[in-house]
Amino acid sequence: MAILVFVESAEGKIKKTSIEAVAYAHALGGPVTAIALGAVDKAELEALGKYGAQKVLHAADEKLNQGVIQAYASVLEKALQDEGADILVLANSSLGTPVAARVATKIGASLASNVVDLPQTSGGFVVKRSIYTGKAFAWVELKNQKKVIGLRKNAAEIKEVGSAAQVTPYAVTLSDADFATHITSSEKATGEVLLPEANIVVSGGRGMKGPEHWGILEELAKTLHAATGCSKPVSDMGWRPHHEHVGQTGVKVAPQLYIAIGISGAIQHLAGVNSSKYIVVINKDPEAPFFKAADYGIVGDAFEIIPKLTEAIKAAK
Numbered sequence: 001m002a003i004l005v006f007v008e009s010a011e012g013k014i015k016k017t018s019i020e021a022v023a024y025a026h027a028l029g030g031p032v033t034a035i036a037l038g039a040v041d042k043a044e045l046e047a048l049g050k051y052g053a054q055k056v057l058h059a060a061d062e063k064l065n066q067g068v069i070q071a072y073a074s075v076l077e078k079a080l081q082d083e084g085a086d087i088l089v090l091a092n093s094s095l096g097t098p099v100a101a102r103v104a105t106k107i108g109a110s111l112a113s114n115v116v117d118l119p120q121t122s123g124g125f126v127v128k129r130s131i132y133t134g135k136a137f138a139w140v141e142l143k144n145q146k147k148v149i150g151l152r153k154n155a156a157e158i159k160e161v162g163s164a165a166q167v168t169p170y171a172v173t174l175s176d177a178d179f180a181t182h183i184t185s186s187e188k189a190t191g192e193v194l195l196p197e198a199n200i201v202v203s204g205g206r207g208m209k210g211p212e213h214w215g216i217l218e219e220l221a222k223t224l225h226a227a228t229g230c231s232k233p234v235s236d237m238g239w240r241p242h243h244e245h246v247g248q249t250g251v252k253v254a255p256q257l258y259i260a261i262g263i264s265g266a267i268q269h270l271a272g273v274n275s276s277k278y279i280v281v282i283n284k285d286p287e288a289p290f291f292k293a294a295d296y297g298i299v300g301d302a303f304e305i306i307p308k309l310t311e312a313i314k315a316a317k
């Protein structure tokens with residue numbers, strides 16, 4: 001049961017969710033080959049061996065530097081064939097999800113997205129999927145021999161199980177059809193810590209009253225080395241950039257700690273944060289729905305609490 005893992009990178013660094021995908025594939029038990037596309041640091045690729053990849057392929061063609069879905073799907077289809085792999089594992093990211101669907105169609109595979117756990121394999125290959133934006137789970141049998149498994153964040157525990165892997169260049173032949181859709185421009189998200197990858201997120205809602213008050217929230221985020229996020233109305237009103245919008249229609253985050261300040265906790269917002277390990281809610285309304293989803297809650301005025309919290313964290317460092 002050979003397994004291919006598609007690993008994503010940003011600015012040369014492998015994404016944590018892709019390291020989770022390698023760890024998941026290792027736990028599945030087959031020989032694991034990881035493949036990275038576009039520019040990636042060599043040391044990052046070698047390190048994938050520590051998490052369970054026996055072999056690492058690198059398709060470094062610069063045309064693959066941007067995540068063009070058709071091109072990525074073509075390369076993965078070929079790599080699955082070359083490696084004799086029946087299973088493709090990848091992260092359910094904005095790139096991974098459409099790539100998974102294309103590859104599954106190309107190779108006639110059973111596809112499961114948002115998988116949260118290892119499969120049950122007695123009497124079939126049954127995976128547990130998160131559905132209805134994290135509100136429920138479904139167990140789905142993947143009947144085809146070929147399988148594509150998309151992982152939700154935090155689906156696998158990252159452990160060191162081996163040593164650095166050797167990286168093999170992987171030559172690709174790309175056609176114009178692979179770039180029928182291509183990226184014309186892109187904008188780098190601002191902020192020191194990228195929101196989708198962040199371990200800690202400090203997020204603000206309409207309770208912050210206006211963009212001029214975000215300084216205290218940013219100071220708290222800086223102290224915690226956290227990314228900043230916001231609710232949808234906040235980005236709709238232009239108080240914060242759209243890439244900070246968290247929720248069903250925005251970024252889905254899965255940090256160790258999500259601090260929600262002045263956010264009511266509407267279901268559409270919760271849909272983007274319910275994979276967080278711990279949630280802390282600061283809200284002046286004790287009846288705010290977010291408290292039901294919180295591990296810890298502080299009832300009070302954000303403008304009094306945030307500076308005190310920041311000072312206390314600085315003092316404790």
Ligand code: FAD
Pocket residue numbers: 204205206207208230231232233234245246247248249250261262263264265266267268269272282283284285288300301302303
């Ligand atoms: P509000 O609901 O106005 O809540 C503000 C909160 O701040 C209140 O709980 C209040 O008690 C508290 N507060 C006020 N002053 C203070 C203070 N001084 N100190 C502390 N607390 C204070 N929303 C998202 O966020 N993400 C999405 O992806 C998303 N997608 C949507 C998709 C659809 C199809 C629809 C219909 C809606 C979507 N929404 C989404 C909107 C969502 O329903 C809510 O309207 C929105 O999340 C509310 O934002 P908020 O909590 O910032 O504002």
